Amino acid sequence: xxxxxxxxxxLITVTGKKLTVTxxxxxxxxxxxxxxxxxxxxxxxxYYSMNVEVTDKGDVPEGYxxxxxxxxxxxxxxxxxxxxxxxxxxxxxxxxxxxxxEQYFGPGTRLTVT
Amino acid sequence: xLKVEQNPLFLSMQEGKNYTIYCNYSTxxxxxxxxxxxxxxxxxxxxxxxxxxxxxxxxxxxxxxDTKARLSTxxxxxxxxxxxxxxxxxxxxxxxxxxxxxxxxxxxxxRA
Numbered sequence: 001x002x003x004x005x006x007x008x009x010x011l012i013t014v015t016g017k018k019l020t021v022t023x024x025x026x027x028x029x030x031x032x033x034x035x036x037x038x039x040x041x042x043x044x045x046x047y048y049s050m051n052v053e054v055t056d057k058g059d060v061p062e063g064y065x066x067x068x069x070x071x072x073x074x075x076x077x078x079x080x081x082x083x084x085x086x087x088x089x090x091x092x093x094x095x096x097x098x099x100x101x102e103q104y105f106g107p108g109t110r111l112t113v114t
Numbered sequence: 115x116l117k118v119e120q121n122p123l124f125l126s127m128q129e130g131k132n133y134t135i136y137c138n139y140s141t142x143x144x145x146x147x148x149x150x151x152x153x154x155x156x157x158x159x160x161x162x163x164x165x166x167x168x169x170x171x172x173x174x175x176x177x178x179x180d181t182k183a184r185l186s187t188x189x190x191x192x193x194x195x196x197x198x199x200x201x202x203x204x205x206x207x208x209x210x211x212x213x214x215x216x217x218x219x220x221x222x223x224x225r226a
Contacts, residue, residue: 033214042118042202042216043157050212058213059115090156099211102147105157 002027004106006091012112013081021076021109023091029104030097032074033058034066036087037108043090049074051097081113116141116207120217127193127224135220137186137203145206146186148177150199151219157202161188193224 004025013019025032033048035058045058049068063085065077074093078085089109094101117140127133137146148160161170163179163186170177174197176189186203200219207213 031212035216040123040218042120042218043204044216045214048212048214056212059215092157100145100206100214102159102162103149103157103214104159105149107156 002104004091004093004104006089006106006109008109009107010110012114014114015082016080019078019081019111021078021089021091021111023074023076023106024072025074025093025104026072027093027095027104028071029093029095030071031095031100032068032091032093033100033103034064034074034076035090035092036060036085037090038087046076046089048100081111083113085111086113087111116143116205116213116215118203118205118215118217120201120203120220123218123220125220125222127190127197127222129194129224129226130192133190133193133222135188135190135201135222137188137205137217139184139186139203139205139215141184142181142208143184143205144179144181144208146179147204147214148186148188149202149204151202152199160201190222193222195224195226198222198224 034046035043047066091106092103161177166181
């Protein structure tokens with residue numbers, strides 16, 4: 001089944017404790033992206049990747065890191081999480097290698113930082 | 115910075131009636147997407163609009179794009195309960211093909 005998977009689905013952590021949210025897609029998509037969803041703000045793009053080893057900042061990259069060492073995986077790293085990073089996070093992928101295309105979204109990861 | 119505004123943000127619909135959701139954006143673009151999100155779920159793609167004048171229809175939903183007015187509309191015909199969800203538009207600016215900016219979403223509730 002074609003899908004985007006994220007792990008973990010739920011995470012409660014404390015301020016400053018490094019964490020990684022994994023994202024994997026099995027559709028051989030070139031483009032992958034991370035978003036955070038907050039009430040009243042819609043989704044905001046954190047980082048995106050056009051291809052292996054090629055990443056760039058979205059609108060809200062502060063406090064996050066990403067890497068794209070393999071085509072299928074695009075982990076999101078929070079080196080020192082803070083309470084303002086409490087949010088619902090979505091990973092998404094799309095086929096096109098020439099820009100954003102129709103996106104397939106993962107199930108989401110709900111992160112709480114205390 | 116690209117701004118995407120949806121209105122209304124909340125829409126209470128009566129079954130059987132017609133409604134429109136508006137999506138305005140602040141910069142040049144010729145690519146716009148509509149997504150649906152059910153409560154507690156992920157997003158699923160509804161429509162891909164790739165040029166001025168594009169119109170797509172699926173069941174009771176119809177989306178259109180006017181790039182000159184920087185406006186997309188999502189029209190709902192004869193609302194039914196299973197259309198209750200949050201609808202998002204998302205825009206790709208011409209200045210950067212790889213960025214995507216979402217509106218705040220329109221939460222739709224359909225009542226009998």
